[in-house]
């Protein structure tokens with residue numbers, strides 16, 4: 661690293677700890693912050709601290725929230741009969757952004773990955789089951805990603821929930837909007853055909 665004043669060098673070193681930020685980008689960001697108005701630096705620092713101090717997980721659904729339970733769990737207009745199980749908070753946010761689901765969620769905070777040592781006890785599965793015991797729902801929708809780990813987790817959960825007499829479904833998988841059949845992989849094509857429904 662070129663010889664920067666120690667405080668600038670410290671900022672660059674801190675920024676390189678962020679995901680996807682290499683030394684070059686960190687240096688650019690640090691120099692930008694140096695030139696930026698003091699208010700910007702202050703509000704950035706305050707925002708980071710606010711997130712660290714105020715945001716936690718909802719004790720019901722494990723969404724991110726600054727109040728427990730979270731807004732979605734508190735919202736009386738949501739359909740309490742449907743529970744959508746997702747892998748990460750980002751998946752919940754994507755579904756919310758799409759406005760496609762009006763029930764409630766449960767965030768697993770990961771997927772089963774035995775090779776990485778992630779088993780059922782590392783996910784919020786216990787919490788899901790006790791939640792369903794307390795508040796039974798008509799249907800659990802598994803909205804897990806179409807990865808090997810997502811598939812394993814969905815199969816595991818489906819077995820567990822069906823044993824308890826709970827109706828379980830999975831979101832359909834298939835060709836994305838704007839996709840092209842001839843460039844679609846075999847597994848996706850097979851899933852798309854399996855997930856077909858009557859034409860409306």
Ligand SMILES: [Zn+2]
Nearest residue numbers: 718721730733
């Ligand atoms: Zn919640």
